[in-house]
Amino acid sequence: MKIAVLPGDGIGTEIVAEAVKVLNALELPFEMESALVGGAAYEVHGHPLPESTLQLAKDADAVLFGAVGDWKYDTLDRPLRPEQAILGLRKNLGLFANFRPAICYPELVGASSLKPEIISGLDILIIRELTGDIYFGQPRGRRTAVDGHFPGSEEAFDTMRYSRPEIERIAHVAFQAARKRSKKVTSVDKANVLETFQFWKDVVTEVGKEYPDVALDHMYVDNAAMQLVKAPKKFDVVVTGNMFGDILSDEASMLTGSIGMLPSASLNTKNQGLYEPSHGSAPDIAGKGIANPLATILSAAMMLRFSLNQPDAANRIETAVQSVLASGLRTVDIWSEGTTKVGTRQMGDAVVAAITKTITKG
Ligand code: NAD
Numbered sequence: 001m002k003i004a005v006l007p008g009d010g011i012g013t014e015i016v017a018e019a020v021k022v023l024n025a026l027e028l029p030f031e032m033e034s035a036l037v038g039g040a041a042y043e044v045h046g047h048p049l050p051e052s053t054l055q056l057a058k059d060a061d062a063v064l065f066g067a068v069g070d071w072k073y074d075t076l077d078r079p080l081r082p083e084q085a086i087l088g089l090r091k092n093l094g095l096f097a098n099f100r101p102a103i104c105y106p107e108l109v110g111a112s113s114l115k116p117e118i119i120s121g122l123d124i125l126i127i128r129e130l131t132g133d134i135y136f137g138q139p140r141g142r143r144t145a146v147d148g149h150f151p152g153s154e155e156a157f158d159t160m161r162y163s164r165p166e167i168e169r170i171a172h173v174a175f176q177a178a179r180k181r182s183k184k185v186t187s188v189d190k191a192n193v194l195e196t197f198q199f200w201k202d203v204v205t206e207v208g209k210e211y212p213d214v215a216l217d218h219m220y221v222d223n224a225a226m227q228l229v230k231a232p233k234k235f236d237v238v239v240t241g242n243m244f245g246d247i248l249s250d251e252a253s254m255l256t257g258s259i260g261m262l263p264s265a266s267l268n269t270k271n272q273g274l275y276e277p278s279h280g281s282a283p284d285i286a287g288k289g290i291a292n293p294l295a296t297i298l299s300a301a302m303m304l305r306f307s308l309n310q311p312d313a314a315n316r317i318e319t320a321v322q323s324v325l326a327s328g329l330r331t332v333d334i335w336s337e338g339t340t341k342v343g344t345r346q347m348g349d350a351v352v353a354a355i356t357k358t359i360t361k362g
Pocket residue numbers: 011015066067068069070071083086259260276278279280281282283284285290291292293295333
């Protein structure tokens with residue numbers, strides 16, 4: 001079980017260290033190797049995704065990724081910015097399917113900005129297409145760029161595009177995931193305005209005919225954004241394109257209390273995957289030892305389940321996280337009156353202790 005460990009920038013290094021600690025506590029035969037990525041790699045190699053890092057990721061069964069980015073790189077030419085590393089990994093590994101579960105743990109109902117009755121018991125899965133859409137469409141308008149900006153330019157453009165096979169394969173992923181849940185898929189589009197998303201809607205509908213046991217409905221993205229805060233429990237599996245999925249999954253993460261709780265998995269057709277928290281590098285709190293490592297630890301659990309075929313170990317991590325939350329420990333982002341505030345490292349230690357207890361118990 002080869003794992004490429006890419007901590008990246010900002011809080012990435014702090015939270016990945018905790019996830020590695022948790023993996024080690026499982027006492028399974030993992031081979032873990034680390035490499036630089038993002039701004040950290042740019043500083044040393046002059047590129048956010050050096051060939052050696054890409055090769056390590058390609059050779060691994062799974063990649064455990066922290067986060068990349070820092071405001072100080074905003075003036076770099078776009079291909080050299082840290083965030084390009086994540087796009088490069090997605091493209092080179094063919095990671096087209098992004099899974100973002102949004103689960104509201106009973107202990108964190110109070111940490112959400114929404115009323116308890118709206119979010120308690122929430123368990124939805126957002127499936128975002130990850131290698132197409134406007135983020136990868138050509139051509140892109142890059143006129144007279146100076147330091148990554150466009151002084152005096154009159155226009156800039158990016159192209160939204162999807163091919164039939166790209167939509168078909170993500171639709172299959174969504175319908176198959178729904179079969180293991182409540183058998184309901186909501187496809188989110190903007191078919192009323194965008195040709196690309198009328199096409200998306202038509203293709204998803206066609207694929208849906210192969211899954212007569214799964215209910216399919218369609219929703220415009222603006223309405224989906226509203227429904228997610230009004231009645232999120234109406235959803236089960238949500239499937240959407242790259243850009244809408246980017247925005248809606250961040251919105252969904254806040255339903256659960258904190259973006260620091262939300263794991264994600266990005267898979268290719270061979271179940272090789274990249275596992276990362278849904279949040280970024282949080283430069284505002286980097287180095288303070290207060291970041292919540294649970295999204296990364298839960299991403300490691302998804303890695304064990306999806307890419308490494310270790311469902312029992314995945315369950316052990318998830319149960320340990322639940323017991324730590326039940327014991328009242330909270331990082332600052334999920335802290336509320338009556339609970340105990342802990343730092344990144346203490347939270348990781350508590351999860352390790354909970355796992356060790358289950359191993360000792362047998
Ligand atoms: P962010 O997700 O890094 O932070 C948003 C807010 O959430 C901040 O207030 C931050 O302190 C808080 N936060 C995030 N993770 C947290 C955690 N684990 N515990 C506690 N609080 C947490 O988003 P941003 O501020 O918009 O972006 C910062 C940088 O991250 C940018 O350079 C951006 O491009 C990059 N980014 C990278 C990825 C990635 O690596 N996949 C994803 C999103 C953003």
